[in-house]
Amino acid sequence: MHSSPAVRARGITKSFGEVIALDGIDLDVASGQVHGLVGPNGAGKTTLLGLLLGLAVADSGGLEILGTPVGRTLAVPDGVAGFVDGPGLYPSLTARQNLSALASLRRQESGGAAGVDDALEQVGLTDVADDRVRGFSLGMRQRLGLAAALLTKPRLLVLDEPANGLDPAGKQHVHRVITGLAEDGAAVVLSSHRMDDLAVLCSEVTILATGRVVFTGPVGRLAAESGELDYRLVTSDPEAARRLASQAPGLRVVPGRDLGPRADAADVVVRGPVTALDELVVRLVGAGVALRELGPVVAPLEAAFLALTGTAPTRADQEAPARTVPGRTDQEGTAMTGAGRQDAR
Ligand SMILES: Nc1ncnc2c1ncn2[C@@H]1O[C@H](COP(=O)(O)OP(=O)(O)OP(=O)(O)O)[C@@H](O)[C@H]1O
Ligand SMILES: [Mg+2]
CATH class of the missing domain: 3.30.70.250 (Malonyl-CoA ACP transacylase, ACP-binding)
Known part of the structure; x- marks a missing residue:
């Protein structure tokens, strides 16, 4: 375990014009933890994950990643990997060529050809390693993106809806990779719309609603x-x-x-x-x-x-006719007392 947390965010805000995407977010993710981010569409999950990956800069607030304060420039410390809105891949190259290109850029960390084969194996893409990515399905692209992240031996892995488009076997591969990384001491922050997936994978979850944290803590406490x-x-x-x-x-x-x-x-x-x-x-x-x-x-x-x-x-x-919504009814005045509260930590 590293002594400093993998992520420490305090009062993060981010707006796009009139839209306040993040409105004072606090987030703590310890090394060795799989932390789930969940929330309705537009809650701010992708925006927050983008900040962790250095794809955008917060308007205000403090962000430390792997013990290093992130300043006002688009840069994050070494050891951070992942993607939002799908991984960036070369469609005309094969899966193996995509990873090899990345490996040659990062010769030190990625373990060369053996590292590429190992990453492909871990995500279950060995059989299609020499197929062009152009023909890959959504789930295969997601898995290749994860393999690319693995090559960098991340200490913080950031994934936006990694289970998107995965078949059951693919999901098992991805779950195993994520759990293995955490067991080796890396921190993983991922978003999902599936509470059942999060319950299996994550030790802690943060729930966002319209740019605010409405719950953060262990999954077990959320259920309770x-x-x-x-x-x-x-x-x-x-x-x-x-x-x-x-x-x-x-x-x-x-x-x-x-x-x-x-x-x-x-x-x-x-x-x-x-x-x-x-x-x-x-x-x-x-x-x-x-x-x-x-x-x-x-x-x-x-x-x-x-x-x-x-x-x-x-x-x-x-x-309303012709609309089925899974979920509870008659929730006004619900028994939940924590709505709108950010748990003190
Ligand atoms: N580049 C952008 N330009 C303008 N508005 C944006 C941009 N990115 C995000 N937003 C807005 O910020 C808010 C948060 O969006 P974000 O994509 O972070 O939500 P999300 O929780 O990832 O949603 P989803 O579950 O649909 O993926 C939304 O209102 C969205 O419209
Ligand atoms: Mg999103």
Whole structure:
């Protein structure tokens, strides 16, 4: 572990004309950490990652990368690699030629031809190493971009939606590469729209909403903060289940029409604390009603994300025809208390 954090950002702002893309961002990423950046479209993720890569300069605030303050010029310390908006590649060259060209520019660090082969292998592109990049799919380009970053043996790897376009095998390769780098002490900052991917990969996440941090901290704490959830139950006796749920103290039965397709095949959907849910299960079993399925309608991490970013669909969204929105309904006055807060660290 390096003694200084890989990223230390304080009060970063960045505007594009009238648009405030980043509005006082604090971010800490330790070496050896995979840190996820998540937020709705336009939240500022790519803009922030671009600053970490030296592709743009902040308007104000302090940014230290790998212990070095980043000044007002477009430059970041050695040891930083990655890409935003897709990797820059030569379409008329093959995958191997692309990496070899890069390796020859960085002969010291990249390990020559062996380094190129190793990088291709790590991202699972060995079989297409001699195909021209022009014919590569989105997922193959993403993986080649990651291979290019690997050649530089980064101490900070910055990736904008690296899982974009990846098939399941590609995703496994990319996950393994990212996890391996972190185990070797590198820091990885990546953005994603997939909370489930982030939960698997990241130790910490930062949630952005309209250029502000609305949560930063361990993934586990985010899940714990999701508060009261909607739970769907499937039982051996739907009618009895609905009756017992409506009588259960501390629980509210959520009308099926409020949940749309997400409540599919549930006998009943209830909202409330886990302790009240426990009591309902005891009552069901006591009444001879077998419980076949019980789970949150929306996964806790996703529920926390929707609440914190204010993107949970409203009832009006639900009633609009021909539009299905995955997520919770009836979220006004949500149980989340952390909205708009940046956790003190
Ligand atoms: N070069 C630019 N010129 C003008 N506006 C920009 C530019 N880059 C970003 N923006 C604006 O800054 C805001 C943040 O954009 P950014 O691309 O960082 O969001 P994002 O979180 O990456 O979104 P997405 O999930 O869609 O990738 C948006 O309002 C966007 O329109
Ligand atoms: Mg983006």
